[in-house]
Amino acid sequence: MIQGWEAIRDEALRRIRTREWSPGETIPNEEDLAREFGCARATVNRALRDLAEAGFLERRRKAGTRVTVLPVRKATLEIPVIRREVEARGAVHSHRVLSANRVVPPPPVASRLNHAAELLLVETLHLADGRPFALETRWLNTAILPPLPDPDRVSLNEWLVGNVPYASGDIEFSAEAADSREAAALGLVEGAALFITERRTFAPDGPITLVRLAHAPGYRLRTEV
Amino acid sequence: MIQGWEAIRDEALRRIRTREWSPGETIPNEEDLAREFGCARATVNRALRDLAEAGFLERRRKAGTRVTVLPVRKATLEIPVIRREVEARGAVHSHRVLSANRVVPPPPVASRLNHAAELLLVETLHLADGRPFALETRWLNTAILPPLPDPDRVSLNEWLVGNVPYASGDIEFSAEAADSREAAALGLVEGAALFITERRTFAPDGPITLVRLAHAPGYRLRTEV
């Protein structure tokens, strides 16, 4: 008798990995497994649901549960606010607002936010122990935001996280060559490889913000599988 | 009366976002919430567990459930095998093995795999519609692997996914400038910004493989939040 849903999950994963349950194959249904493992069906359900969320199994009512043929690795990334990230490296975080202006967004920004009217553009340099860490370029839709705090004093990111309910958004990661502006701000040569994070956030009634973070070389995003 | 654990999760999330439950605050315990929502405690547990996994709540026995002060965004990345990724773009995938040699790993590789003895090094160029898509540099520990198939015919990645039980691993993302070898293979100028994915995989009895994927410019990793 196997005890606990985690043990059942592990046993199921073992059978998948040893191909006792081979890719594409339908495994026994929950009731049969519950009988085999000597537990309630809900416990089997918990274990198999976990494996399905991890991408090892595919479950459909009536059709049953199958072993995924090519498991898509699902990695969970933790994306902390910058201050936390800097502090996690044992450094002191500070930031400097380079500019803050009302600007009509260029077409790429307008289309990504689905918003053509004027936005607030704030450029901020984040520092770790006084050295450039990342350049933040943030577009804000002040039309639907409450009055903003002074960005010199408060991190806009943290203020938004705490004060603006949001509905949805996405994040993209890419690599780009530093342009002259980025190179100057981060103290690099033009063309240096930058790790770029770009986040969009939308409220139910419109876009909230678009943020582009250009990270200085050496930045790594890491996750366990 | 609120119906269904998802409705309860949504209601709890609403209270968090409207600061009805403010950051750092301890929310009512499961039993009280179950009474309020007119459902079983297990249903409340399901809803709150979901929010805790998403990073909105922190739960501890005896101490209760608190609203996270600075929610760490947890994004789930789907990391498909390269062939799938290429096909998802509507292109035809092919690959070309550039080299395959037994090599004593250089110190950075040896330390990352915790293995100093000879390894098999396979370099593969992945193509989308015949154009360079990514350069794969793979170190394999043949000492603990079953006999490998011919890498010209079979994608080593897919073969490993299907044939080697693994225990753990990690993935790192970064941006690096292309060296002359990478630039040549991918048809770029030296110094071009590459998006790098590096995966380590370990079996219980030793390292299995270290893979570095250098993606051609334009590559983006995207996830919804």
Next chain:
DNA sequence: CAGTGGTCTAGACCACTCC
């Protein structure tokens, strides 16, 4: 030690979907 979340059970009904 006591309060809270974590898990389990046995049974029930429902929702989806394949046939």
Next chain:
DNA sequence: GAGTGGTCTAGACCACTGT
């Protein structure tokens, strides 16, 4: 229509941890 997973319940016991 029937088989399977998805969810809910009411109650129970356990595991952790703050006091």
